[in-house]
Structures are given as C-alpha cells and as structure tokens.
Amino acid sequence: SQQGEEDPQALSIQEGENATMNCSYKTSINNLQWYRQNSGRGLVHLILIRSNEREKHSGRLRVTLDTSKKSSSLLITASRAADTASYFCATVLFGNEKLTFGTGTRLTIIP
C-alpha cells in the first residue's frame, strides 16, 4: 500500500506568505525526502531528513520530522511565484532500496 499521504492535496496562497505541507507515513523509515515537480517536468530533490534528525533547513525550506507521529512537514517561507509546483514526500525504509512517494500537494502561489 502507499507509504505516504500528503495534506493538503492542494494549497493556494498569496506571494510572500508561508506554505506548509504535511506528509504522514505508516511504517518506520530510514529517511524521508521531499521533491518538487514543476508542471510537465521531472522531479527535483529538495531536502533529505534522516530518522534520527528532527529538523533541517535549506534556504527558504524547513523540514521537520516526528517519528513518533510518523509525520513530516515542509515549510516554504516568503513564497514566490516560482514556487508554484507539486511537492512530494518520499520515504525510504531500513534495508530497502526504493523511494515510496506520497500523493503530493499542489501548491499555487498567487502573485
């Protein structure tokens, strides 16, 4: 069954506001990764957080991981029109090679 469920499915905010997306998963993980997909393009890796980490930052991105709740969040601060895209979380299990993707959040930034 699908490993990750993302919430919300779609999010529209004004440029300059912060955007928060959540990802929940079902079993213990090795790490969790966030990817961005612009319309009609491939996925681009944003950030990886390991199971023993609670928070990571990269530029305007902040990712948190709560392994007790089996959930992660991606915060994009000071959003820009160029942030309009779909965002996917993907989990990796211990001893497993593959990424299992969530359902994705479609983010629209309104100029």
Added chain:
Amino acid sequence: DTAVSQTPKYLVTQMGNDKSIKCEQNLGHDTMYWYKQDSKKFLKIMFSYNNKELIINETVPNRFSPKSPDKAHLNLHINSLELGDSAVYFCASRQGLAGVNEQFFGPGTRLTVL
C-alpha cells in the same frame, strides 16, 4: 549538460503496438530507475538497476522489459501496449548508498495509447 535525459518526450501509439523509451545519465551513477506517474500524479517505482543488474522489480506486467546495456543507460521496452499504460514515465539515477542519497530525475516521457 543534461544530467538525465529521456527520449522521446512524447509518444502516441495504438493499442497492441510495441514501443521503447530510452534513458541516459551522464552523472556517473551506478543505479538507475524507472517510475510510472499516472493521471492522478501518483508516482510508483517500476524497476531499479545497479551496474546493469536488476535489483528492484515491482509488480509490473511482463510486457514491460527493462534493458541496461551499460550503467549509463536504462531503456524500457513495452510490448502489446494497453490503454492503461498511458502515463508519464520517468527515469532516475542515484549514486552512493542505497536509499540514502537523492535521486536525479529525467524530464519524463508522456505515453498515450489510443
């Protein structure tokens, strides 16, 4: 200087035909993947190869046959195409420890079966 490239970008074909999608990466990575993204944007792994050897084969019909002539190339051949095969197919590659490092994705091949 494209890292992961796929050809063709678009593929429109009739049901029952056989078609191939090609993927090449110039990153020197050892591991390559094929993913399928359906109309609801759900992305699912199909195959993974490491140094030309198959390491992941998800529950994919045997009409799909990956081929890796060398570690920089992973092609996907599909026999007897069906309507349900319509999707976007992404190739990806990775270097380093399994599951730890990021994957680099190609631009995708949109397959439409009529």
